[in-house]
Amino acid sequence: MIPIYEPLIDSSESSMVAKCVESGWISSRSPMVADFEKSFLQYLCAEPESGLAVSSGSAALLLALKTLGIGRGHEVLVPSMTFSATVSMILLAGATPRFMDVDPKTWVITPEILEKALSAKTRCVIAVHLYGNMPDMEGIMKIVSSKGILLIEDAAEAHGSSFGRRKAGTFGDAGIFSFFGNKIITTGEGGFTVFRNPSATATARMMRNHGTAGQGDYSSRHIGLSCRMTGMQAALGLAQLEKMDEIISRKNTIAAAYEKNLLAQTRLSLQKFTPGWSGIPWLTSLLLPHECASEREKIISRMGENGIQIYTTFTALHTLKPFQQARGTGSLDVSESIGLRGISLPSGPSLTTDMVDHICETLMKFT
Known part of the structure; x- marks a missing residue:
């Protein structure tokens, strides 16, 4: 089976994790956590000490919201086309999400969409970098x-x-990352929050640790969480960061192979990228023809029978029961259409161009 995503892991990760275990410092107090934080911030070209590693991307977002003071009575604008954790964390922070639609080509918000969505109650905007x-x-x-x-x-x-x-x-008051096993680099589970304001980072460090200053301090300054990254996760992350350029290069080759196979045909519509953006797609994603939307699950099943794992795109969150109390800011038809017609293709860095050719040939047989 060609999986939807498989991380690039080899003996360098095993060696680094073994080094952590052998040191005895396997918890969040491991020096490797600070080393990983420093290295990831350097990769982002962010200020030293401007960010911190946490236990998951969801924890990173909740920590960002709570640290910035977002809570009851605050309206947060967020696209409906995103993973459910984005809106779940807004609700857990006590704030009120309001959904925006996205651009039909890029699948992300635009300045025009945002301008129309703003209200007198808007306190915060979450810009989702969908599929990269x-x-x-x-x-x-x-x-x-x-x-x-x-x-x-x-x-x-x-x-x-x-x-x-x-x-x-690095643009916003805060930015968050996930290092889950299917992300571009992974720590198994894990996340990261970056802040513009150094005082916010200091507050977040305490909130990450039950609201205290750290080891031996039991005087909580804030209502806090326990969402620290472990030394073993950080060890895995340090080895992954050493591979970042290789992963990006591999994924650029994969994305180019998908474009070569799919751009020329008209039935399948690849997600386009915003002018000014550069980088790599996390998952190469596309829209099926309207007439194939009702057959999407069958197409996914047939691809699986042929040894190829593909996923649906995210479901527009305003259509899901847990989030239906959140109002929209207008029509959400684009998000709904992507949620009904979208699929994501295998995109792990170990794919070869021959494998991409095979995936595309098989997909076009069923669409």
Whole structure:
């Protein structure tokens, strides 16, 4: 079976994790956690000490919301086309999500969509970098900056992406990443939060640790969480960061192979990328023809029978029961259409161009 995603892991990860275990420092107090934080911030070209590693991408987002003071009575604008964790964390923070639609070609918000969605109650915007693609961050920044609105980047799927000369996750008041096993680099489970304001980072460090300053301190300054990254996760992450350039190069080759196979035909519509964006797609994703939408599950099953694992895209969240109390800011038809017609193709860095050719040939037989 060709899996939807498989991380690039070899003996270097095994050696680094073994080194952590042999040191005896396997918990969040391992020096490797600080080493990983420093290395990832250097990769982002972010300020030293401006971010921290946590236990998951979801924890990273909840920590960002709570640290920035987002909670009851605050409206947070968020696209309906995103993974459920984005909106779940808004609700867990006590805030009120309001859904925006996305662009039909890029599948992300635009400055025009955001401008129309704003209300007097809007306190924060979450810009989701869907499948690695980023919105027009310069346009988004102009709007939020002029109105004093907080901006959080959900860059869970956007390691290796940039807009202009700045890396994903470094535009907003906060940016978050996921290191789950199917992400571009992985720590098994894990996440990262980057802040613009150094004082926010210091607060988040305490909130990550039950609201305390750390080892031996039992005087909580904040209502906190326990969402620390372990030394073993950090060890895996350090080895993965050494491979980042190789992973990006491999995934660029894979993305180019998909484009070569699929751009020329008209029935399948690949997700397009925002002008000014550079990087790699996390998962190569596309829309099936309208007439094939009702057959999507059957197509996925047939691909599986042929040894190829494909997924549906995310479901538009406003259509799901847990999130139906959240109002939209207008029509959400584009998000709904992507949720009904979209599929994601195998995109792991170990794919070969021959495998991509086979995937595309098989897909076109069934569509």
